[in-house]
Amino acid sequence: MPTSARVSDLQLGLLMKFFERMARGHQKALSQQKNAQKKADMAKKQGADQKGAAMASLHHKCTVCMAMIPDPKTYKQHFESKHPKSPMPPELVDVQA
Numbered sequence: 316m317p318t319s320a321r322v323s324d325l326q327l328g329l330l331m332k333f334f335e336r337m338a339r340g341h342q343k344a345l346s347q348q349k350n351a352q353k354k355a356d357m358a359k360k361q362g363a364d365q366k367g368a369a370m371a372s373l374h375h376k377c378t379v380c381m382a383m384i385p386d387p388k389t390y391k392q393h394f395e396s397k398h399p400k401s402p403m404p405p406e407l408v409d410v411q412a
């Protein structure tokens with residue numbers, strides 16, 4: 316039956332095209348997912364690095380004027396010169412300035 320053969324060829328062709336599109340779409344989605352994952356990882360790493368660097372360089376916050384101070388020595392010196400009348404934070408009492 317020539318008619319049904321033609322139809323099934325057409326159907327097969329459509330089916331093949333459909334599967335090709337599916338496969339391509341799936342690959343695209345996969346690579347997009349991978350890229351997004353990569354970007355997220357990089358952002359995470361950068362964020363952690365920046366946070367770590369910021370934490371390391373600005374470790375102390377003056378309880379009186381809220382200034383960020385890199386190390387306890389500087390903090391104690393800052394406190395003694397800027398806020399001599401304020402009670403010294405307990406973490407600075409033992410610091411050798």
Ligand SMILES: [Zn+2]
Nearest residue numbers: 377379380397
């Ligand atoms: Zn201060």
